[in-house]
Amino acid sequence: MKYKGSCHCGKVRFEVEGEVNEAMSCNCSICSRKGALLWFVPRGQLESLTPDEDIGSDTFNKHVIKHRFCPTCGVHPYGEGADRQGNAMAAINIRCLEGIDLASVPVQHFDGRSL
Ligand SMILES: [Zn+2]
Secondary structure: OEEEEEOOOOOOEEEEEOOOOOEEEEOOHHHHHHOOOEEEEEHHHEEEOOOHHHOEEEOOOOOOOEEEEOOOOOOOOEEEEEOOOOOEEEEEEHHHEOOOOHHHOOEEEEOHHHO
8 A cells, every 4th residue: 555645734745655554652752742653664665755855854862763854834744764673764654644544553652761
């Protein structure tokens, strides 16, 4: 399945391939403020439709995840990083996907605050 996603104003647009079997809700300082529900996919399954220089980027803590956001509306549609094996991964905020029934996605709670 291919999903379309975007920030609120539409400046940051992307497509992502895969099945949303579950999402993660993290209680760390940034995720709890964003309220994102994250779905992890290999980076290759995410295709950005927006030029990289038009997407904001910030890092914190260990600086392994690039949190991407829209400089206009402030929404965080996804992050980019790597798993423990060093594979490039993307963390998609499924709240930014079109045509998805959020209530049907099982949510795992992750204690990121304790890392
Ligand atoms: Zn925007």
